[in-house]
Amino acid sequence: MMATRCGSLTVQLLRCCTLMLVFAGLVAAAPTTRRFKWDVEYIMWAPDCQQSVMIGINGKFPGPTIEANAGDLISVEVTNSMHTEGLVIHWHGIRQIGTPWADGTAAISQCPINGGETFTYEFVADKPGTFFYHGHYGMQRAAGLYGSLIVNGTDQQKEPYADEYDGELNMLLSDWYHENVYAQAAGLDGKGKHWEWVGEPQTLLINGRGQFDCSLAIERDRKTCDRRKTDAYCKEGDKSERCELIRRSECGPFCEGTQCAPVVFDVEPGKTYRLRIASTTSLSALNVHVEGHKLTVVEADGNSVAPFEVDDIDIYSGESYSVLLKTDQRPQAYWISVGVRGRKPKTPNALAILKYTTSKSEWPAAVPPATPAWDNVTRSKEFTYKIKAREGTPRPPTTVDRRILMLNTQNYVDEHIKWAINHVTLSLPNTPYLGAYFYGVESVAFDAATESPDTFDRGYDIKKPPEAQAPAAQAETAVSNRVYKVANGTVVDVVLQNANALEAGVSESHPWHLHGHDFWVLGYGEGMYEHDRDFKKLDVTSPPLRNTVVLFPNGWTALRFVADNPGVWAFHCHIEPHLHLGMGVIIAEGMERLHELNVPKEAVMCGQATRAAVPLAPATSPSPPSP
Amino acid sequence: MMATRCGSLTVQLLRCCTLMLVFAGLVAAAPTTRRFKWDVEYIMWAPDCQQSVMIGINGKFPGPTIEANAGDLISVEVTNSMHTEGLVIHWHGIRQIGTPWADGTAAISQCPINGGETFTYEFVADKPGTFFYHGHYGMQRAAGLYGSLIVNGTDQQKEPYADEYDGELNMLLSDWYHENVYAQAAGLDGKGKHWEWVGEPQTLLINGRGQFDCSLAIERDRKTCDRRKTDAYCKEGDKSERCELIRRSECGPFCEGTQCAPVVFDVEPGKTYRLRIASTTSLSALNVHVEGHKLTVVEADGNSVAPFEVDDIDIYSGESYSVLLKTDQRPQAYWISVGVRGRKPKTPNALAILKYTTSKSEWPAAVPPATPAWDNVTRSKEFTYKIKAREGTPRPPTTVDRRILMLNTQNYVDEHIKWAINHVTLSLPNTPYLGAYFYGVESVAFDAATESPDTFDRGYDIKKPPEAQAPAAQAETAVSNRVYKVANGTVVDVVLQNANALEAGVSESHPWHLHGHDFWVLGYGEGMYEHDRDFKKLDVTSPPLRNTVVLFPNGWTALRFVADNPGVWAFHCHIEPHLHLGMGVIIAEGMERLHELNVPKEAVMCGQATRAAVPLAPATSPSPPSP
Structure with a gap:
């Protein structure tokens, strides 16, 4: 076992792929209350194979995925065990209709939950969609306080593409700095020559996992790991920026059970999957490319869009998408490659693996696909401009006040x-x-x-x-x-x-x-x-x-x-x-x-x-x- | 200029030596209000030549020295600019008679001052003595939130040794970890195999200055620094623990103006100085040795003790002493050496310099003196047992309830x-x-x-x-x-x-x-x-x-x-x-x-x-x- 396979190795990532082929969107159950009890605390974690202190929930990073049906009441009892730091949690994309105090924005909607205190967020999952939650006090999001929030459609609120897919995959994207957020804030707050920009993140994370320097993971447990030669993916002597990034980011097999082993999405051939993608990056705009597969965009921020097919999607911090992906290719393992857009990347691409259950190999044979050139803004605009309302989307009022x-x-x-x-x-x-x-x-x-x-x-x-x-x-x-x-x-x-x-x-x-x-x-x-x-x-x-x-x-x-x-x-x-x-x-x-x-x-x-x-x-x- | 000379280079350390020979204890002024305005914020600082994020006051570490006369009202308006962290400040040794809410203990005497808030501490400096202040919320003291608090005697409250010295020197001792306090707390809060002890500090600090690895300081600015050979202080080939520590800790001249340049106390020959010593270490028990000089202990925690002479003093975290030191030796530069007691030291001694104004050399010629063996508990007890009340000290009630x-x-x-x-x-x-x-x-x-x-x-x-x-x-x-x-x-x-x-x-x-x-x-x-x-x-x-x-x-x-x-x-x-x-x-x-x-x-x-x-x-x- 070389990596984190969804549904088997890691309970935490169970939601990242739903192997049981749920026929989605047909939840007929009456609205219910979904209760969660969270303890927010500092944890030592190695999201990119390097140990850091992070803000964890119930001892883990990222926080647990919340899943509910549209119309459900979500109740999260949050206890702050961080001693001196207050906290709040924002439920990104939930409109908080009638519950503005549950929006989780410090100094705006709510007092910080101080150390030792407990506060219960209660709000209605007002509509189906791909959402997430994160800290909204100081820079606590960048310290790791986030997780996925998925609201399924129901008979009453059915997503128009509900019958078009067989299973779901979930991908929460983020970026990670080795410098802690207190130092980041000290730099940003600095006056004159003491001002210091946070710079580019060291690592991109997929469901909280990235690989800063593979050798670190491998050196932790040489017995169960061997490093695959990077030459297999990038010809020897090729010193292009892309290959340098690949050499840094792509490391072959990882030690089983490490916190930074890449995510593997197991998929059955001949099916259609709904791949949910949300970005809670601190800085980076991203592009997501699934090797050898087209993506049909159907959802943006919990709203249906007129479907359109692309090779890859751009996603900015705070956005979410659902794309439909057909497993209609040769049954093998494929790269999912996530790269930086808009800023000259000093951060290597993040990689996950889409693996057909009938694949003979654990790992993709090819070089991870490149994501588009970071400075091709025209291409970004082309993608963004394609996003149109799906028929049936509520229309805006015509009079502006x-x-x-x-x-x-x-x-x-x-x-x-x-x-x-x-x-x-x-x-x-x-x-x-x-x-x-x-x-x-x-x-x-x-x-x-x-x-x-x-x-x-x-x-x-x-x-x-x-x-x-x-x-x-x-x-x-x-x-x-x-x-x-x-x-x-x-x-x-x-x-x-x-x-x-x-x-x-x-x-x-x-x-x-x-x-x-x-x-x-x-x-x-x-x-x-x-x-x-x-x-x-x-x-x-x-x-x-x-x-x-x-x-x-x-x-x-x-x-x-x-x-x-x-x-x-x-x-x-x-x-x-x-x-x-x-x-x-x-x-x-x-x-x-x-x-x-x-x-x-x-x-x-x-x-x-x-x-x-x-x-x-x-x-x-x-x-x-x-x- | 090789080091931080009190009263010249660094305003912040001005109090560390009072070159103007104050005839102490004879303050006749009526009680007054001493007002301070502090902004507490994250700062990037290099207390031991390694850059870290610390909690600073008004942009500096350690916090400013408060000086008052016995009977004065001290008023400190504290603004918390740390975003997500609350804070309180404890005035260690001040009894807070009638003002228990100003004791600065979170969850005990006071609510945390949350980010963006301002709270004003007002309390009476109830008696003369050597005190200090520090954070008392979570582990904020270990993050650098501390400074000196010195209360001078007055006509009304005269220290019995007030006429026995010509000038004052002040030394606030602390220890410093490279791992931040959030990670330290995560380790201490860990369950089972996730529990992790903080270990020994990397560096001891004197007035906020230490030297973790001299080469770091020197590499920052090779032009103005050259490294003195450690052989001058420890014979080549001597691999004793002491010499290894010296090799790590003692580095010869430092770059001018760095935040970690060692403290130099300038003293005039033929005088008697009151050396105030307080310890706000996170962990370490310490011993202080002034090369070639005897120390006469006269004060402990703001209380007069029957004077006794020693070669060095033990000091535990939370304690303070005043010792009288006669500048009756050859006019040169001497080491002040501070070492660890009670725990097997992995932390090198901290060094400062006592320099006679008539000294021809900037630096001591000798090997820094060793402090007593860390595990000689008998010696520690001998020192502690010598502390007796000075005549005139209030006596305890004889009936115990x-x-x-x-x-x-x-x-x-x-x-x-x-x-x-x-x-x-x-x-x-x-x-x-x-x-x-x-x-x-x-x-x-x-x-x-x-x-x-x-x-x-x-x-x-x-x-x-x-x-x-x-x-x-x-x-x-x-x-x-x-x-x-x-x-x-x-x-x-x-x-x-x-x-x-x-x-x-x-x-x-x-x-x-x-x-x-x-x-x-x-x-x-x-x-x-x-x-x-x-x-x-x-x-x-x-x-x-x-x-x-x-x-x-x-x-x-x-x-x-x-x-x-x-x-x-x-x-x-x-x-x-x-x-x-x-x-x-x-x-x-x-x-x-x-x-x-x-x-x-x-x-x-x-x-x-x-x-x-x-x-x-x-x-x-x-x-x-x-x-």
């Missing part, structure tokens, strides 16, 4: 490097907004007097760095915890406008994720968004729904949502260090209806909310004297 | 390794005890129904491991947050009784520290304490006062205190991983008088105290509609 333009810039603020939206960089308050509104302490808890700006100076030249702007378009970047206040029922259009970063000639991709909602992706464009010119080109009749959307370099992305879910929601770049540097906004939505909700006191009473509460009278009765 | 015997054992609990006192291992609640009492929520906040046991089965054989005990003396180890309730005014005698650890033949030293008090050290003994036999040998008439006392292997230590300071106080082994493993007890003292105190709500309202509070009515007025 509010339009918000959001300029994404990178700025210096007091010698710190920050990201800003309309010249405001997000600084979270120590009182969760939801608690501040619930207890009526907005004015002391955050800057409630000033609202976040709906636009920016149209003279801003997005092709130039901030300091090269004309004087009229120069604006001081404010560090602020202010919000967008949006009344219940408002239809909001947002245009994300990208711009040049601090360095001339550099503009980055940013995957923006909205909490509490799906939104319609109305369209994308190059350069500066000009409403009169561009609005009419948007697809406002049948655009796809998503919860995360990419903003391409030097371009814009338009989206629409209906403010029908009272709560305080984050809308932010899903790149962990970008959010850390302030790249997000807060939407306080339908606060006038907050009192209709049953906000649990323990979720939101901390910071200024606590100060505003009236304590019980101190105990005045004497204690019994000591014996 | 309560006697508590505390058996220190190491035990397995559910495959975890723990330390226990009378078969109870301390597990802190998520609601600070002080808040639980103040708001009358003891019963829900911790086990208030069961009191900590005042004794243990006298059939327990302290020479055998727990599992080798006779059936009658076997006791299950309870994990509990229960307390000792002590009524105001009670005179309490405690006998700490050491025993064999889990491994046969092993018994360790434990420095026990009491919060909120000084106590009288009545005596020490070998083997099992037998009251009828041993009590009469105790010094109950003029014993020395301390706040920390060592419990020697296989022996006992007796102490007395008066419960005259209402508050909830920790009494615990000051070894960080030992406390982490439960080696402490909680004393809830004078709780019947708690209502007389002005406990600030923000100090204690978290956990169950928050749940018990009555919140303001939720806001019901609608927010203004969005524009």
Whole structure:
């Protein structure tokens, strides 16, 4: 046994392949409550064969997969055993309709669960789809606090492609740094020459497994391992970047039972599988390629899309997809190769194995397939633009109540490097907004007097760095915890406008994720968004729904949502260090209806909310004297 | 310039030597308020020439030295900029008379200051002495959260040796691990084969500076550094342990301005200096030797002791001393050598330099002096037993109201390794005890129904491991947050009784520290304490006062205190991983008088105290509609 075979070796990865061919989507059971009990603690783990301290759940990394049916109530009792660190867990893609305090965003929807405390998240799995959960406090996601959340369709909420597949595979993608998140944060918080960028991750992980340096794994137990020669996959003397990456990343057989053995998906020939893919990377945009197999995209972020076939998919942090994969090739083992997009990769590809049950060999014979060139943005756009709504997708309202333009810039603020939206960089308050509104302490808890700006100076030249702007378009970047206040029922259009970063000639991709909602992706464009010119080109009749959307370099992305879910929601770049540097906004939505909700006191009473509460009278009765 | 010279290079270390010859102890000023504003954050620092993430204060490690006069009010506004980690700061040696909420013990006296929050500690520097401050939440002390706290004598509170010295030097000792505290905690929390002991520290630090591997410092800047041959200090071919340690620890000149350059204390010849020495080590017991100079001990933990002269001093974590040092030797540079006691040292000695201002050379010519053999316990006892009260020291009450015997054992609990006192291992609640009492929520906040046991089965054989005990003396180890309730005014005698650890033949030293008090050290003994036999040998008439006392292997230590300071106080082994493993007890003292105190709500309202509070009515007025 050379690797982690799903359903046999590792209970933890059981969900990664469902060998029993479930005829999916036909769950007829009545909604039920799915209860989970989690202990979150530091664990020593070797996700890429190198031992590190990570945040684990119930002693393992990644966290357990949650599986539920649409309509089920999910109840997760979380105990924080991390001593000094608080925590929250965000259920990414769950809209938290009527339960905004369960969204798991520290300083926004909830107080941190402090060390020793227990908090129970209860929320409805409101629709079928491929989701995940992760820490949403500081950079705890990057420390390993995440796992899969899969919501199956039901008779009542049937996925339109439910009858088209025989079995499921699940792949949660992430990236991993050897430098701990405290040091990463220290670097990002540094002033002037002490500022230090986190750099590229050391390893990409598939279901929490990667291989940083194979020799490490092998040296741990030479008796049961031998290293396959890399020459089998890359000709000797070939010193191309690709081969160098392969030599670093692909190591042949691994010691049985190590935490970093590659994932093997066992599949039966002649079937169709639904491969679920979600990305919770800290930084990396990824591409997923399954050697020798076409992929038909059917789901994006829990929403059905008009099916389209591709050789590989791009996936940004915060996104999820389902693709249908037919096991119609020669019965052997194939590589699943995951590579970096958009940033010059210093991180080798992650590899998993798709193995036909009738395969004679354990390992693929070929060289792992290359993923597309990292800097081919055109190819990324082609993939993204193919995503259209499937027939039957709800359509957006046609009347727009509010339009918000959001300029994404990178700025210096007091010698710190920050990201800003309309010249405001997000600084979270120590009182969760939801608690501040619930207890009526907005004015002391955050800057409630000033609202976040709906636009920016149209003279801003997005092709130039901030300091090269004309004087009229120069604006001081404010560090602020202010919000967008949006009344219940408002239809909001947002245009994300990208711009040049601090360095001339550099503009980055940013995957923006909205909490509490799906939104319609109305369209994308190059350069500066000009409403009169561009609005009419948007697809406002049948655009796809998503919860995360990419903003391409030097371009814009338009989206629409209906403010029908009272709560305080984050809308932010899903790149962990970008959010850390302030790249997000807060939407306080339908606060006038907050009192209709049953906000649990323990979720939101901390910071200024606590100060505003009236304590019980101190105990005045004497204690019994000591014996 | 080869090293950090006090008063010139480094403002941070300015206090480490007071070249201006202050005629000490004659401060006549009226009590004043000393205000400090601290930002606690992760910093990248190289305390031993290796870069690590540490907890810094105002961007530096160690934290700034606080200096005050006896009677002054010290006010420290602490802002937590660590994102996800809470923090508290304990003012070690300050009795917090009337301000128990300012003692800075998480889950005991105070809620953690969460990320983004600010809390102001205000307390009176109640008496002159050599103190320090440090984190008291999880293992944050070991992460670098500490600094010196020096309280000068005044006309009203004059130290009896105030006229005997011309200047002051200050030395805060600590130890440093390359593995971060989260990983250390993960190891200590591990179950069964996942349990991992922290091991020995990599480096000892003097005022936050040590040298792990000199070559690292030198390689950073070869231009300004050259490595002095170790042969000058240890003959070639001498492979003794001592010489090996010297080869590792002693490196000759260091690069100017590095964070790990050794401390140089400049002294004038023909003077007497008060050398303050405090130890905030995580693990190590230490010995301090000043080459060629005798030391006269005059202060222990802020209490005057009858002066005695020694060649070197032992110091356990949590202790502090002042020694008088005469600069009566040849005017040259001398080594100050700090080595490990009590555990087989894998950590090289720390070195600093005492340099006469008239010295011709920058560096000592001799081999750094060896500190005593680590396993010479007899020598340690000899030093400790020499500590007697100075004339004028307050005497203990002669009537004892309560006697508590505390058996220190190491035990397995559910495959975890723990330390226990009378078969109870301390597990802190998520609601600070002080808040639980103040708001009358003891019963829900911790086990208030069961009191900590005042004794243990006298059939327990302290020479055998727990599992080798006779059936009658076997006791299950309870994990509990229960307390000792002590009524105001009670005179309490405690006998700490050491025993064999889990491994046969092993018994360790434990420095026990009491919060909120000084106590009288009545005596020490070998083997099992037998009251009828041993009590009469105790010094109950003029014993020395301390706040920390060592419990020697296989022996006992007796102490007395008066419960005259209402508050909830920790009494615990000051070894960080030992406390982490439960080696402490909680004393809830004078709780019947708690209502007389002005406990600030923000100090204690978290956990169950928050749940018990009555919140303001939720806001019901609608927010203004969005524009």
